[in-house]
Amino acid sequence: MVTLESLLDNMPKKVNIKMIASELGVSPSTVSKALKDSHEISKETRKKIKAFAKFYNYKPNSLALSLRNQKTMVIGIIIPDIVHHFFSRVISGIESIANHKDYSLMICISKDSYEKEVQNVEMLTNGSVDGLLVSVAKETLEKENFEHFNQLIEQEFPLVFFDRVPPHSQVDKVIIDDIAGGYNATKHLIEKGCKKLAILTTPSHVTVGVKRETGFLKAIEEFGLPMNASFDIRIDEKFDIKKQIKELFSQNEIPDGIFAVNETYAAIAMKLVQEKGLHVPKDIAIIGFTDGLISKFTSPTLTTIAQHGQTMGAKATDLLLELIFQKDKKRSPKTTVISTNVVEREST
Amino acid sequence: MVTLESLLDNMPKKVNIKMIASELGVSPSTVSKALKDSHEISKETRKKIKAFAKFYNYKPNSLALSLRNQKTMVIGIIIPDIVHHFFSRVISGIESIANHKDYSLMICISKDSYEKEVQNVEMLTNGSVDGLLVSVAKETLEKENFEHFNQLIEQEFPLVFFDRVPPHSQVDKVIIDDIAGGYNATKHLIEKGCKKLAILTTPSHVTVGVKRETGFLKAIEEFGLPMNASFDIRIDEKFDIKKQIKELFSQNEIPDGIFAVNETYAAIAMKLVQEKGLHVPKDIAIIGFTDGLISKFTSPTLTTIAQHGQTMGAKATDLLLELIFQKDKKRSPKTTVISTNVVEREST
DNA sequence: TTTTAACACGAAAACGTTTTCGTAACTAAA
DNA sequence: TTTAGTTACGAAAACGTTTTCGTGTTAAAA
Numbered sequence A, B: 001m002v003t004l005e006s007l008l009d010n011m012p013k014k015v016n017i018k019m020i021a022s023e024l025g026v027s028p029s030t031v032s033k034a035l036k037d038s039h040e041i042s043k044e045t046r047k048k049i050k051a052f053a054k055f056y057n058y059k060p061n062s063l064a065l066s067l068r069n070q071k072t073m074v075i076g077i078i079i080p081d082i083v084h085h086f087f088s089r090v091i092s093g094i095e096s097i098a099n100h101k102d103y104s105l106m107i108c109i110s111k112d113s114y115e116k117e118v119q120n121v122e123m124l125t126n127g128s129v130d131g132l133l134v135s136v137a138k139e140t141l142e143k144e145n146f147e148h149f150n151q152l153i154e155q156e157f158p159l160v161f162f163d164r165v166p167p168h169s170q171v172d173k174v175i176i177d178d179i180a181g182g183y184n185a186t187k188h189l190i191e192k193g194c195k196k197l198a199i200l201t202t203p204s205h206v207t208v209g210v211k212r213e214t215g216f217l218k219a220i221e222e223f224g225l226p227m228n229a230s231f232d233i234r235i236d237e238k239f240d241i242k243k244q245i246k247e248l249f250s251q252n253e254i255p256d257g258i259f260a261v262n263e264t265y266a267a268i269a270m271k272l273v274q275e276k277g278l279h280v281p282k283d284i285a286i287i288g289f290t291d292g293l294i295s296k297f298t299s300p301t302l303t304t305i306a307q308h309g310q311t312m313g314a315k316a317t318d319l320l321l322e323l324i325f326q327k328d329k330k331r332s333p334k335t336t337v338i339s340t341n342v343v344e345r346e347s348t
Numbered sequence C: 001t002t003t004t005a006a007c008a009c010g011a012a013a014a015c016g017t018t019t020t021c022g023t024a025a026c027t028a029a030a
Numbered sequence D: 001t002t003t004a005g006t007t008a009c010g011a012a013a014a015c016g017t018t019t020t021c022g023t024g025t026t027a028a029a030a
Helices: A004-010 A017-024 A028-035 A043-055 A062-069 A085-100 A114-124 A138-143 A147-154 A178-191 A207-222 A241-249 A263-275 A309-325 B004-010 B017-024 B028-035 B043-055 B062-069 B085-100 B114-124 B138-143 B147-154 B178-191 B207-222 B241-249 B263-275 B309-325
Strands: A074-079 A104-109 A131-134 A159-162 A173-176 A197-201 A232-234 A257-260 A285-289 A303-306 A335-338 A341-343 B074-079 B104-109 B131-134 B159-162 B173-176 B197-201 B232-234 B257-260 B285-289 B303-306 B335-338 B341-343
Touching: A017 A028, A017 A043, A028 A043, A062 B062, A074 A085, A074 A114, A085 A104, A085 A309, A085 B104, A104 A114, A104 B085, A104 B104, A114 A131, A114 A138, A114 A147, A131 A309, A147 A159, A159 A309, A173 A178, A173 A309, A178 A197, A178 A207, A178 A257, A178 A285, A178 A303, A178 A341, A197 A207, A197 A241, A197 A263, A232 A241, A241 A263, A257 A263, A263 A285, A309 A335, B017 B028, B017 B043, B028 B043, B074 B085, B074 B114, B085 B104, B085 B309, B104 B114, B114 B131, B114 B138, B114 B147, B131 B309, B147 B159, B159 B309, B173 B178, B173 B309, B178 B197, B178 B207, B178 B257, B178 B285, B178 B303, B178 B341, B197 B207, B197 B241, B197 B263, B232 B241, B241 B263, B257 B263, B263 B285, B309 B335
Parallel strands: A074 A104, A074 A131, A131 A159, A159 A173, A173 A335, A197 A232, A197 A257, A257 A285, A285 A303, B074 B104, B074 B131, B131 B159, B159 B173, B173 B335, B197 B232, B197 B257, B257 B285, B285 B303
Antiparallel strands: A303 A341, B303 B341
């Protein structure tokens, strides 16, 4: 007679339905049905099979399930960088929704490289995931080559962009209201009495930088302030950031308010201002853009525009799941805008 | 006659080998072989099939491949939290190695919950990944219940722990040399002239906190300094951190040097010291533990013990890949220790 | 002209599931 | 006693690959 213990010894690392079936002298179909409590199978057989399965800690193989069901319960993510507080927060937001609906996450990092992004897209869309969440690599935005995404869209593959999105295209996306953010940041500086505003921004292919500057210029114009061209610094991260920001203070006239389109630029600018012997916010007020950690720990603490990365991730996931479920229906792309708000601290 | 264009219209979203085979009037086996350039297939047939496949952008389905080859080329990761600079760096390190060897990443977040961790382990080990990289949840460490991992180890499932590892167990792991780190941090403070040292640490179930304190105490003893019990603050993050740190300054005697076992505690402590009207480092020197972002932007900047998260991720992945490849061979568990170093800034 | 070898391909099994369909055995109704 | 209806299970196909083995055709050697 075969005891459970002797079976234990014979059983290899991981049991599957076939093994259970042959050990119990039934067919795989019977086991499968029994484990799902199908009334096609007699009570006693069900009980026996379930007990056996539990004892050997049987768990269905997810690859086989995915192949069979034509769905993986996995969401793919492509981000430029993971060592970035904003993106971590987005991922956290994605995870909270995904986890709640029993989806797992497969994360690829493009390192802002076009080639890597293409590879990642190919990798993820060959059956591994049910849908894709993408924040586009800088290099891709520079090249303006979105062919790899267009293919997916043609194939009606569930795809949602977030934060860094392709321009002018009809796609599903979740973005920050960068224009309003830039506007509000600038307005905040103006309300604090600043008259000579500078902006630390990104090269023109980075959409978010451009939009924040648009808001900045809008406010400047609306409040009738002059715009000094040399107060418009576009930082190229390929070179030394500090040096580029220093340009701002090497002129005969210096600003009394600085709007930085991200936290790092703001923090570096603040250090430089202080090194110059000037006081923040008395001599120069500074406002940043992000919801990172740094702002809370600088001296003085940094006023910022909060981006709500977590919300962005959650919304993007909601939208993606919508796409996954009503895959058949024809629909027009949807854009969700996340609004920002000023978090006032000591630097303004 | 069937033209390529007319086929295009008929072709559904994603082509597979079967479709190619039937369109071209050959068998699936022939297609598969042709695509691998097998000399079993004639040159002309090969050329025809490859052209067709390329035109329709055929890519093999990875689920089917994984099922067939019994390997997924995916590494699973379970971490307590992703919005944490250290863990992001570890992931970045993992990714760099994994990517280089054509592995992808599947990331789960335990949120420091035991239950979630168990779910994540089950999810990932049902065929989805070839190996697992785990940093254990706080709750699991508290409960000291590692049954879910023991099962994997019995099954000889490739598994490597990093940073937060199960204590006393015979497992493969990569850890920071926390004792040496704590020792060196303390020694650094002593060399800077501090005599009354305080430590901001974690509850005793968090191994890393305990180890850093062990190093701290070792240095204290070695240099013959007194240890004031009320200078040993164990912070429980369930309550207000700031309030707990304040305890340190509410006594009649206050320390002249503080060792914080992480960056946040250090930064908060520094703020508090300054609020008290005291000077860092003149009145009180502070050293932190981490390689986060905050340290570089506080005023004064924070001296820290660098943890090299990226290196940790890379080493853990190296080890895991080793396990995956020599899965058969019996071997004894290996522990890799990452050494730390003092990064001196202005706070000491 | 027969045997051997090379060539070019197809059939089938396998990876681990689920589900549809078929059917043997038994029970209940006609 | 025949018919109809359950009950309880198994066979087989399907998801998309790869690979082993077999085989019909042709060309070269005997």
